[in-house]
Amino acid sequence: MRVLIIGAAGMIGRKLAERLARDGRLAGREISELTLVDSLEGPGITVADVSEPELVEARPDVIFDLAAVLSGEAEADFDVGYRVNVDGTRSLFEAVRAAEYRPRVVFSSSIAVFGPPLPGTIGDDHASTPATSYGTQKAIAELLLSDYSRRGFLDGVGIRLPTICVRPGAPNRAASSFFSSIVREPLNGKEAVLPVPETVRHWFASPRAAVGFLVRAAELDSPALGERRSITMPGVSATVGEQIAALRAVAGDEAVRRIRREPDETIMRIVSGWPGRFDTRRAHELGFRAETSFEEIVRVYVEDELAA
């Protein structure tokens, strides 16, 4: 079993590579070759563009396509977002099609394909009406993945990742950064800024759960997928208030006191259009599993990032 990870230098890509190296197996078969590719340098990484047809020359059995220009950059630079997230993805699919061997392609999509107006709980049949260029690009790539799968050019599974929380590392300028910061920074003895009210609700899964989704997507039987190749992943629906309560349960009042409230209208406006809760029946039927409480998400961060 040859495995290719495109976008392997990112946080999820690195964690996936570590897990696969540790397991030594994927979808019940031994991994004979694990190739890590990214446009950025990193340990063990081959630097290449996602659209280079050479990537599939070794005919990997499973291709994880995690490469993307992220939300903020795709909104700031319209052309770069389309070039990487749409044209780059399509070039990869075309390279696979040209190689004529139908590998499993696991594509990381996002709940950003959903935009307002949204119901309180979003079901598996809900329309993709993205409110950002990033979400639009992911929705387009999902459509391509389905059509290329239907035509027999590849065997695709698209997984719509929740907001990943708690992200390790430093706060960044993404509008969603605070969802992780308000847990991570206090746990590390640092102050965090909370720009929105505690009533804001969102949809979360841990980095460990995200890696689990990718592995599950690689091993799923195609017939179980049926006509629809992209699936919203399970997660935990939590308000910011519930996030803080979970932090308190794990690390006490002292940690919670490190959260400083500093309302930011711009972030509030962006975040208010984001989904709060999903009914992910299909994902559950297909064996995808996430955490079941935000406290569990906090404990996963402590175990995976702080325990060592």
Add this chain to the structure above:
Amino acid sequence: MRVLIIGAAGMIGRKLAERLARDGRLAGREISELTLVDSLEGPGITVADVSEPELVEARPDVIFDLAAVLSGEAEADFDVGYRVNVDGTRSLFEAVRAAEYRPRVVFSSSIAVFGPPLPGTIGDDHASTPATSYGTQKAIAELLLSDYSRRGFLDGVGIRLPTICVRPGAPNRAASSFFSSIVREPLNGKEAVLPVPETVRHWFASPRAAVGFLVRAAELDSPALGERRSITMPGVSATVGEQIAALRAVAGDEAVRRIRREPDETIMRIVSGWPGRFDTRRAHELGFRAETSFEEIVRVYVEDELAA
């Protein structure tokens, strides 16, 4: 008011051009210039490719984008379908963006963006999961239209047309051809072939209604559209049995006797995945109107095609 119709040689394009020439006005303003473009020759048509940036040099106030490789051809030739329906549309949008003047762009989409499994009645929030390359290409173009509109590059309205019935002209090889043939041929004293059972249900509007949708889409106020730029058009949900009953009501038993039953498994399989009924609340609120019975659709054909 300058108006550009791209794809003006097609059946709907020709009828739209005739109506605009007759009205002399659009969206409350006088039409000073009506330009008809198509890749095919025709009376009054400028032959050009949809992706030529010169098309928008005259800065038309309203652009009707009706150009498309149709369903059968897009399925038979994967590359041509994507080149015209995705890349051609995107090139047009890019040309408009480069011209920096934000015209109304009316894009003709299709109910082919919906695919199985489908509920009995499909609402405005239902997911686009197309079952064909044509439907995929239309869904991608809808996403582009929304994002280009949101970014302020153009002012788009996408309208998802029902199956147009009764199409004038000869039967063709499209799987949907019989829906028109079984009415049109008998009304013209000819025999028609019915390849599916009378229980098959589908979603129809007349060519006249389709032209009305395009005109309404050109005159809509942008704020009324809100975040969602593509709208499923109203229509008539009818079974083949109801189509035949309407033919009988208009033209009697003699016409109905010209329908010959000749079951075709392939056509039956294709058509069984097609939508049968929509709840088009949004379109109604925005002032789009279709026929209210299949008998009315038959009478429109008689008036518009046979009366003269």
